[in-house]
Amino acid sequence: MIHVTDNKRRVAIIGGGITGLSAAFYLQEQAKLHHYPLEIVLLEGSHRLGGKLQTLRKDGFIIERGPDSFVDRNHIVLDLATKLGIDHDLVKTKKAKTYIAVNNKELQPVPKNTILGIPTQIKPFMASSLVSWSGKVRATADLMLPPSRIDGDQSLGKFMRRRFGEEFVQNLIEPFLSGVFSGDIDELSLQATLPILLQYEQEAGSVMRGMRRELTSMDPRTFTEEHNAFSVQTFADGMDTLVDSLADAFDGQLMKGVRVQSIMQSNEQLCLELNNKSMLTVDGVIIATPHQAAQKLFEKQELLQDLKSIPSNTVASVSMIFDEKTLASFDGTDIYMSRNSDYSLTSVTNETKKWPHIAPEGYALLNCYIGRTGDAAIVELSDSEIEKTVIEDLQQLSGITEQPFKTVVSRWKDSMPQYTIGHVDRIKCAKEKLYETFPTVRLAGNSYEGISLPKCIEQGMNNAEELLKELFK
Ligand SMILES: Cc1cc2nc3c(=O)[nH]c(=O)nc-3n(C[C@H](O)[C@H](O)[C@H](O)COP(=O)(O)OP(=O)(O)OC[C@H]3O[C@@H](n4cnc5c(N)ncnc54)[C@H](O)[C@@H]3O)c2cc1C
Structure with a gap:
């Protein structure tokens, strides 16, 4: 049993993805600002932080297995990066030329x-x-x-x-x-x-x-006049710069490889049952896991049943390294496939056109995405079968005949929650029922109020503020 420090409030954050890490950052910041005696425990089920944010660095390449960039409409990421001292690592893409493959005809440029x-x-x-x-x-x-x-x-x-x-x-x-x-x-x-x-x-x-x-x-900081659009940004040394900086800034207790299995009320406190057979007693919880995992935490109480009806799509990103010359004739940064075309691909990003620094000179890196609604089976194929399918599509799309030097397949099972009609009411109702029984538990993450990174960070921030108000009111 882990003991509670008497005069402090203790908060557990479940899930060390971008939502949980942001929640930890803002809890810590606000507690310092208001002199709240707060102890934070961050529990991450796997052995690494970041969740879907995963950067692979190899032989001079920066490969993003999950998100590769973001659009920071309300400068949420910029504000956080500034606080962390990594705002100078943000880079905006200079190039943006998007094509669409419609009806299997040749690629058509999207109008400026x-x-x-x-x-x-x-x-x-x-x-x-x-x-x-x-x-x-x-x-x-x-x-x-x-x-x-x-x-x-x-x-x-x-x-x-x-x-x-x-x-x-x-x-x-x-x-x-x-x-x-x-x-x-x-x-x-x-x-x-x-x-x-x-x-x-x-x-x-x-x-x-x-x-x-x-x-x-x-706001000119998140907008590009040149393209008359919101800037697409990334971190120069990889998206996990944000994860590492948040982890460095965290001065609470970090427990990796520890899954929370259930949450129960215990007198005035909350008791978390962990997979290492121990219990953790806390005063408040921010659940920053995907909704499927959040729902399981309250299975005994039959709470959060509404979340069961949120479908999630399975996708895979297929990163391919080519000789730059192979892609010389293709000047686009992104391709999207219309569903009336026969492609298995849903989109392709020409990463090195957007961010030339992520590969050694002479190489090009493509990120190809597969997995439409109703087509999860394609993601279950073997790496070589997926590679073959993607190459066939690329050949048809742009006439690429060369084979890639290297391919990295990253599968993301049930990772894209679908906000189907009625989602807002469904979430509101689920949260109301939960907060009625557990007033110091909060739900945050990409299953609820926005799937993008800025939206996840914003949810981490808002839930941290709400929970502190509840705990120290
Ligand atoms: C392939 C792909 C590409 C994407 N591209 C973009 C993009 O370009 N731009 C953009 O803005 N967004 C993008 N997204 C979306 C974005 O990455 C996600 O919405 C966001 O990272 C989700 O963060 P999260 O912290 O809410 O959840 P997660 O990253 O899923 O983190 C949840 C964490 O909780 C942990 N966990 C689960 N259950 C338990 C438990 N019981 N106990 C303890 N820990 C637990 C998990 O191990 C995980 O680390 C992309 C997503 C994918 C999959």
């Missing part, structure tokens, strides 16, 4: 000045060959159509079709957003994934107009 597939300027969009003339005219109806009167949630796909029409959604929006959310836009919730689009519609009377207005007041 689009965000998430939505044009913010009419001229480049009108010049694009991705959509027919009638499709373009239909898409500009977004500027005139009245706001929808749908009460409650609706699918992202339905909303987009209403505003922009079928062809535009099929050829531009669907490939983009399915890639970003690793899901099916007709099943995904508008409220949970991109509520800002609804806000644009309601306040500006049009999604395009709303987006354009917002662009005029963007």
Whole structure:
């Protein structure tokens, strides 16, 4: 049994991914600021921190097995990086040229000045060959159509079709957003994934107009004038720079290789049952695990049952190293595949075009992604079978005939939670039920209020603040 220090409050954070690490950072920061006597224990089930953030460094290459970059709309990452003293390690991509593979035809460039597939300027969009003339005219109806009167949630796909029409959604929006959310836009919730689009519609009377207005007041630190879009950023020496810095800044107790199996109420405190047969008594808990693991912690109490209905997609990233000359004819940074094409790939990122420093001179590094909604089986194939499938797709896409020098396959089973219609209410309801019985337990992470890294960090921060208020009220 691990003993509680008498006059202190002790908080356990379960899960050492970016959400848990951020929660630890902000708990520590706020406790110091307000002179709260706080002890923090961070429990991570595996033997490494970072969760889905995993950087592989080999022979001069920086390979990201999980997230390779982020869009820091509200400068959440920048603020955290500044506090950690690693803001100078942030690099913005200078190049951004996206292509879409539609209907198995040759790659079509995405018109300049689009965000998430939505044009913010009419001229480049009108010049694009991705959509027919009638499709373009239909898409500009977004500027005139009245706001929808749908009460409650609706699918992202339905909303987009209403505003922009079928062809535009099929050829531009669907490939983009399915890639970003690793899901099916007709099943995904508008409220949970991109509520800002609804806000644009309601306040500006049009999604395009709303987006354009917002662009005029963007923070130059996270925005690039050159592309008229939010900057895509990474850390120069790899995404795990953030993980390592958060781990260095943590001065609480770190327990790696220790899984929490259940949480029970014990008088005024909480008792955590650990897989090493010991118990940990604490006053508060932030659960920063995927929702499947969070749900298991309360199986005895039959709490968090609502989380069982959140589906998760299985994906894999396939990193391939080529001779630079092999890819010389391809000037794009990203390719997205529309679902009406036959590719197994969902998207490809030409990493060295975006970040030339991540490979030795003369080499090119591609990150290829597989695993659509309903196609988890492809991720179960052997490494060599996956490699073969990806190479066949690349050949068809861009005529690459050479074999890669090296391939790294990273499988991420059930890793992409799907925010399906009704997600916001489902989470609200699950949290209310949990907090009623366990007022000093909080839920945070990519299953709940945002899948991106900035959203995970924000959840870590908000839950740390909320919990401290509850513990020291
Ligand atoms: C292939 C891929 C590419 C991505 N690309 C991007 C991108 O480019 N940009 C972007 O913004 N986002 C991207 N994402 C999403 C982003 O990486 C994740 O949403 C985010 O990293 C999730 O962080 P987390 O801390 O909430 O969860 P996780 O990283 O899953 O961390 C949870 C941790 O909890 C631990 N744990 C689980 N159960 C227990 C238990 N019972 N006891 C103790 N510990 C436990 C796990 O071992 C894990 O370390 C990508 C995701 C994937 C899979």
